[in-house]
Amino acid sequence: MADWMDKLPDSAVKYLKGNRPDEVECIISDLSGIARGKAMPASKYATQKQFYLPNSIFFQTITGGWGEAAGEEGFTEPDMVLSPDMTTATAAPWTADWTLQVIHDAFTKSGEAVSFAPRNVLKRVVDLYLARGWKPIVAPEMEFYLVARNTDPGQEIRAMVGRSGRPAAARQAYSISAVDEFGPVIDDIYDFAEAQGFEIDGITQEGGAGQLEINLRHGSPVRLADEVFYFKRLIREAALRHECFATFMAKPIQTEPGSAMHIHHSVISTETGENIFSDKDGNETPEFMHFIGGLQRYIPAATPLFAPYVNSFRRYVKDNAAPINLEWARDNRTTAIRVPVSGAQARRVENRLPGMDCNPYLGIAASLACGYLGMVEGIEPKEEYKGDAYDAEEEIPRGIFDAFDKFSEAKPFREVLGEEFCRVYEIVKLTEYEEFLQVISPWEREHLLLNV
Structure with a gap:
């Protein structure tokens, strides 16, 4: 050394x-x-x-x-x-x-390699792509809240008050003025990111009070997972400088939308360097459709990695900026699987299921595993959904036990991630849930104490 x-x-x-x-x-x-x-x-x-x-x-x-x-x-x-x-x-x-x-x-x-180390799990999935001549490319979007300091878990989490002194002023989606509410924190985020060599593609105000989104430049899955891993600490440290907290909880505030880590995917041929989701004439390829089909089939099994805590499932609420279905569509944010507007070389698939509370290595690995299996197995997707997909059938697991039932049954998915990792992950996460079940919540005390 x-x-x-x-x-x-x-x-x-x-x-x-x-x-x-x-x-x-x-x-x-x-x-x-x-x-x-x-x-x-x-x-x-x-x-x-x-x-x-x-x-x-x-x-x-x-x-x-x-x-x-x-x-x-x-x-x-x-x-x-x-x-x-x-x-x-x-x-x-x-x-x-x-x-x-x-x-x-x-x-x-x-x-x-230790099979249950998250970075090794992601490397395993990437190696499966490379073995077939495919190079996966991802671009994560990071949503998070800036909230008032909260040192008492018994107290509700409240949005940080910005320079105007009015929390509601920071609830205007895509508002530049709302972003300005938190200017000093954002300035430090930019400064820290520059010092660390990270390139931010943009910062926007999301729909929640004090909710921001950072988009990262597309690139290697392992490198981008490293950046998200680093960014979470960077953002927390920037917030602490200004007497507030940054939280990546999936649903920190009851009346506000949750925070997601949307993942954009494309796949490059290692032989030609071209996006295999588009043919030479710029049309969508079978691999593109099969990638979508793989997401639709295996997302239920991957849900424990996209939604790792009981709080994660509180984000999946109808008409509240989070998917509750497995539909896909072009340029439709009500579907779980969205195809953004792009040229042929930038054709990509966006998975809108993962929450920002997921481990970035495991969330990206799980999403890539779904698409990989779709291409390997030649899975055809359902017809493109037309209209508001919140009116579609709910298809995702609605709780921890349901999610792990799907996880335990999906043998091809487990083989891609590694069976030993899946064994360890399942034991640890179900242990966490058992710990949660020992806690009596304020809702129970409020509604059950004198009424039942």
């Missing part, structure tokens, strides 16, 4: 401005998308040949509990070997010193 500084991306070199870094954060995503790892002085990082973390980080629930997912060997917490991907080295510009973050990949001590 002595020459590790020579491998830094240009953005990290530019950020350091000739300074030596003081600290390096070795990080990896757990199943929930939380950054786990260790921080160390840069001088020590330079002398390390390997880094270690126990594999139990992938068995931990969002509450800090543990799923019994260790397998036959029992809960012995063996170490994994962490290997740095120096292409991901980037600044942590909110710190007081010169700090870099580096995403690591997880391997067993015998050198095999």
Whole structure:
């Protein structure tokens, strides 16, 4: 590792401005998308040949509990070997010193990729595409809320009050004035993103009070998942500078729409470099239709990855900017699967099911897995939906148990993601739900205490 500084991306070199870094954060995503790892002085990082973390980080629930997912060997917490991907080295510009973050990949001590590490799951799916001469391209859209500081879980979450002092002023979708309400926070988001070498395609005001959307430039699925992983921390840190919170909950405020991570997909031929969703005359190809068909067939099984918490299902509300169906259509935002307006080379498919609370590696992996199976199996989609798809039949699972029933039955989908990952994920997420069921909610106290 002595020459590790020579491998830094240009953005990290530019950020350091000739300074030596003081600290390096070795990080990896757990199943929930939380950054786990260790921080160390840069001088020590330079002398390390390997880094270690126990594999139990992938068995931990969002509450800090543990799923019994260790397998036959029992809960012995063996170490994994962490290997740095120096292409991901980037600044942590909110710190007081010169700090870099580096995403690591997880391997067993015998050198095999840890099958339930989310970044490895996404790499597995991408490799299946590449083996067939296909290169997947994605572009995620990130929706989130800026909310007032909330230190008491018993209190409702409220939208951040902007410079006008009126929360409702920030509820006007696509309003530039609404974006200006949060100018200082957005300025820091831009500054942090520039320091980290990330390119923002645009920021817009969404339909909720204090709800914003950031669009990222299309590119490699692993690179874009890394960026979303980094962006969540970046945005939280920018908000904290201005006495507010950024939340990526799917449905943080009862009266406001939820937050999604819409994913746009296209597929490039590795042989020709052309978009396989369009033929030489610019027409839609069978692969394009089969990709849509795969989403329609396998989205129910993928729902636990798109909607990983009980709160996630509160986002799927009729007439409230989230799909409740499996319909597809061109330029129709009421369908789960949308084909945006574009030229032939930019032809793509948008999956509107994933919530912003999903792990970006797993959400993108699951969405690509659905499309991959559609193309491999030659799945034909239903007829294009005409009109308001909120009037269509509800086809998505409506709760955790229903979703995991679909997940457990979909053998082709599980094979694409890896059976061992699916086993671990199911155990951990159902453990989380069991933890949730132990909590008595304010609704229960209000309506049941004296009435039943």
